[in-house]
Amino acid sequence: MASVAIRDVFKSFGAVEILHGVSIDIEDGEFVTLVGPSGCGKSTLLRMIAGLEGISRGQIAIADRVVNTVAPKERDIAMVFQNYALYPHMTVRENMAFSLMLKNTAKADSDTRVSRAAEILSLTPLLDRYPRQLSGGQRQRVAMGRAIVRNPQVFLFDEPLSNLDAKLRVQMRAEIKELHQRLKTTTIYVTHDQIEAMTMADKIVVMHDGIVEQIGKPLELYDRPNNLFVASFIGSPAMNLLKGSIGGEGAPAFQGAGGISVPLNGARGAASGTPVVLGIRPEHLKLSDGGFPVTISVVEPTGAEVQIIGRTPGGEDVVANFRDRHDFEPGQTVRLSADLIHLFNGETGQRLAN
Incomplete structure (x- = not known):
């Protein structure tokens, strides 16, 4: 057994650079x-x-031996x-x-x-x-x-x-x-x-x-x-990502297209008016009279869960998973709120302190 250390590794094929300074430490075992x-x-x-x-450039070591x-x-x-x-x-x-x-x-x-x-x-x-x-x-x-x-x-x-x-x-x-x-x-x-x-x-x-x-x-x-790439790549179904900005009187809230408003529940890291992307995992959405509206387009029962795919008034797709069995129908409008949210800078895509 051995550790593997990858230090600032670059790889080019001719003028095309494929890897741009990759560094990874892999422990023994x-x-x-x-x-x-x-x-x-x-x-x-x-x-x-x-x-x-x-x-092309950099260093790879296996068991402390540069290879x-x-x-x-x-x-x-x-x-x-x-x-x-x-x-x-x-x-x-x-x-x-x-x-x-x-x-x-x-x-x-x-x-x-x-x-x-x-x-x-x-x-x-x-x-x-x-x-x-x-x-x-x-x-x-x-x-x-x-x-x-x-x-x-x-x-x-x-x-x-x-x-x-x-x-x-x-x-x-x-x-x-x-x-x-x-x-x-x-x-x-x-x-x-x-x-x-x-x-x-x-x-x-x-x-x-x-x-x-x-x-x-x-x-x-x-x-x-x-960041937004990791948020969208890790997780199946993928995280819902809604574009908007910080707004609201008093307590900060996410303001999205079509009049969507989602309380940020004490989230910090962005001033009012800052463009942001709101991330919500499908399993963190729940039915709520005070939530934002979503019009259902597809219902997918999997046995253990019911998954719905819908669209917000602003035209953004939303996926939600429910453990309970509901009689959803395509064309039905439901209101959803989030148990847990993620907030990302709308310009850089980096996670904000929430």
């Missing part, structure tokens, strides 16, 4: 996810940690790819043992490592099968087993679940998390799925356009996003 939309630079950064991409010029095979890392990358002509046993064979590992030691990894991943009955005889989830476990047998200092996962169906993704998510809890190996996991990031990680790094927007524990990012 920590599970960290790099999350963000496609093109944000997360996979490029992972490949730079693995040594598959060069570093900028160290060959990938000398970094003591193991990478699990999105497409499994299994050899079709080899059995599961042979695929898992292949890297050990290249290192001239003694057969007895290799067999022991493969058997141990197969037991951890419930692959023992499948060791003599070929990849074509396996399901998608089983192939992914074989790819993970091939990484485990190397006993690396760091595991790198590059969107390993994106090829699986929804039910299998949930199952594999739990298996990867359980595997980390058992092995305690430093793990860096790249995904564009914020649900994966929230449920699996000890720490999340949110990236956007080649920079780090925020680093923190999952619930820290959910409860106190630093």
